[in-house]
Amino acid sequence: MAHFRHAAEQKLERLIRLLLQDIRTKRTTRLFPQLWALANHDPFVAKAVDSIYILERLTLTRLIAEINPSLAPQEREALALFVSASIAGATMFVGFERPWGQEFVLYSAIACQGLVQLVKTVTPEQLKTYGWRAEDRRRDWRTPTLLTDEEFSALLEGAGHSGHSDAA
Secondary structure (H helix, E strand, C coil): CCCCCCHHHHHHHHHHHHHHHHHCCHHHHHHHHHHHHHHCCCHHHHHHHHHHHHHHHHHHHHHHHHHCCCCCHHHHHHHHHHHHHHHHHCHHHHCCCCHHHHHHHHHHHHHHHHHHHHHHHCCHHHHHHCCCCHHHCCCCCCCCCCCCHHHHHHHHHHCCCCCCCCCC
């Protein structure tokens, strides 16, 4: 019997695969580590990099909300951050001409299975077991960013989103 998967889970897997494929390109493998290093010293670059990843996380957060509605906005965004960072961090290992690149298909399968399963199954109660406190689930929570409120709002508006704390 075929295993039925929710459409949002399939979209999440496709997005993970797309992002993993992107880190395999010469352009991304060469450019992003340089941007990360430069962002440590240049506030303009730091805001630009922050903006890139905010936009990436908007889609991730929206899918996470659909797959796992029990999570609060800040839990969804933190989970989106984890997924995004897990993929970006793999650049140094499976990126263009990197040693583990020859094992990319295996790595990609593990990443998809692990990240989709995490999104599906993580609960606020499990997070509490590891130190997260339910009382920290604040209604007035806002996405951590280097951007000013005006820059953040303009970024979301340009991406077709509104709202600050629950952007996705």
